[in-house]
Amino acid sequence: MKTLSSLLLFAAALALTGAETLTVSRRGDDLSIKSPFPGGWTLTRTAGVGGPSRLFNFRSATLGKEGTKEFVVKGSSDDICPWNFNGTYIGANHGDFLASAVICSAPHDLSTRDCGSEWRDSKGKKFYVVRIESPSILWVLSENLSKEKDIWVFSRPAAGETLTHADGRVLKDFKVQFRQLRPQVRVVSRKYLADGKELADKTTVECGVFTVEEEYDIIATDAVLKHVTANPGKAVSFNAPGLDPVLTQKIVYTYYPDGSCLVEHRAKFHRDVRPNYMGFIQAGQMAKGRYAKHLYYIPKTKPFTCENEEWDFANMVDFTRPIKGSIYFSAKMFDDPKNLPDRFVQYLKDAPGQPDAGFVCGYSRLTGCTVPEQRAKNSRIALFLYKTHKSYPHALDNGKMRLIKAGQTFHCLAYRQYFDPAQGYYLNRQGDAYVMYVDFHAPVKGKVVPLPEKLRALRTTLLEKSPGVEYRRNEGSLLFDSTGKNGYCVLKFQ
8 A cells, every 4th residue: 555645745746737736824723725616716725723622623615706705605613523432422522521510509619629529429329520610510520330341431410419528518409411521632743734745834835735634642531530530639631641542543634626625534442442433524514605505415315204204315405404303324215235325415506696516525435444345334324414404424333333442443534525516527536546426417318528637548447336327438538328317427547
């Protein structure tokens, strides 16, 4: 396998030979990445470090051109992925939410000197103060109730309970809410690289490829509890140096001039965990604004009923339509249970004076844990679509994976991309290959897709197509026929 640096240099050379460049501005950890968009528009993607965890995150995507007002096509405040295991979301912007806020009806009279102190409920279960939020709110973690090595289990105080200290003090008449232990990640390193070279602060450059490399530890919650009780009377950090990590994760974000960003994860577990799911990518909905239509398209799905509502994502649905409850895309909703839907496409259409715009997030079929045969072994659910219209694709889940063992590693290559729907396809780089995704939303005969110059000397390989779709390659173009009301074809160029 080629090294990451050699792949970046290869991609940079390909980008520059096609006269495709990014304009990247860095101000501290705030980034602006500009690239051309069809019709003379400019796509500006912003990103930066923020939130309690101080990790890299996507922010917004806008389109603009000289003489027009820039407009937002997507806002992204929480599009980086946490893990979900041992009963909690953890990592990315999340801390373990099995911490509890004890909200007292009167001042509790506790202070920092009570951090680490032990309190018991009426059944003798132990709770430890981990933070004082306000004169009437304190945070607690229960004792670790797990009987298994490595895997932690915590509980909350029950409604109507009392908590009693050994010195006779009592907490009662309280409500309980969850709180996240944040930050519970420890950043190891972060680099900003333009064509493989470090990008200095307060700098604007043109480049073929821009990458952000970030590595961080996710701290084990039982290690946090031990740290709190070992330092009584102190307000401790939940990500202090020396606390045991449950896993270490390296993420490389690679931006290209074609509107894509490849997101490559490599994670290594230091502890056993009981997984719920992991996605490696997630995405909120696009910003409709003045657009008349906001459509959601998911190939390889069948029509289904959920909460007495009919849905047909393969034929595009109105994505402003309310969702009564969250939707889990399981095998009965796939064309093929062994080939899970792997890309999730949104379209904004029909706004006066604005171009149509598409956004897709998806998984690589070429490498990592999301190649079709591997993903089918790792995950039962293809997508969790939340009632807020946020998409959570699954790469692995407890429907197929009951335990992750210490020492186990995961590699995932995913992508996000903005594109012009009128082009008829989108194209992105995955390692040392290009992958083209062509979609049809009506029958076509002899549809011509001109091949970009950079693809013409490369060999074409069919990765996947739907029944009723046929293609042939000429010297400078592809010709497609599609007999159904929807169809797709995925091609690799290498």
